[in-house]
Amino acid sequence: EIVMTQSPATLSVSPGERATVSCRASQSVSSNLAWYQQKPGQAPRLLIYGASTRATGIPARFSGSGSGTEFTLTISSLQSEDFAVYYCQQYNNWPGTFGQGTKVEIK
């Protein structure tokens, strides 16, 4: 099973600032990497798939990059609605595995 490790566990950012979340895979997953956003009491929402393709309706301030084992989710200018937990997921190998999550909180 591929282990996905996210860092940091918690990220404190002021509104309007840039936030960067990292995700590392224990072995190569090519570009088969997705990012999700989850707010308290809500289901996850797909942000990015294919490591860098934004899902339908996702604002351009969200971007993804990387391939192989190192990936990054960047939120260029944090809005109030972006404070949430973010998960990466590899779907290159069965079973698809998730990172442990990164909480982006207001500084």
Next chain:
Amino acid sequence: EVQLLESGGGLVQPGGSLRLSCAASGFTFSSYAMSWVRQAPGKGLEWVSAISGSGGSTYYADSVKGRFTISRDNSKNTLYLQMNSLRAEDTAVYYCAKVGSETLGWYFDLWGRGTLVTVSS
């Protein structure tokens, strides 16, 4: 409206059984693989099981293999998860999720609101 609506969760004793359902609407259900993903209280996401659009292929996490059975009824646009021999560690919110594309990869582009399963005596 494109949506998934889970039902069937509740409180069950260890060793008991429960059947979850997920009603899909707003898209051609039979064209998409579907999955169940769970989240224990205060924890992260864990993929549980998946099924191809035709229902001919099924997949399970090792933690539930032999105890859970995924199925679908494409005539009713409904996904199921039969859960037997339940354990305390199965306590979680169970989400139904639509796979974006079986050919591009099994990421999840639509999620239901989830149904809580609590295994406790």
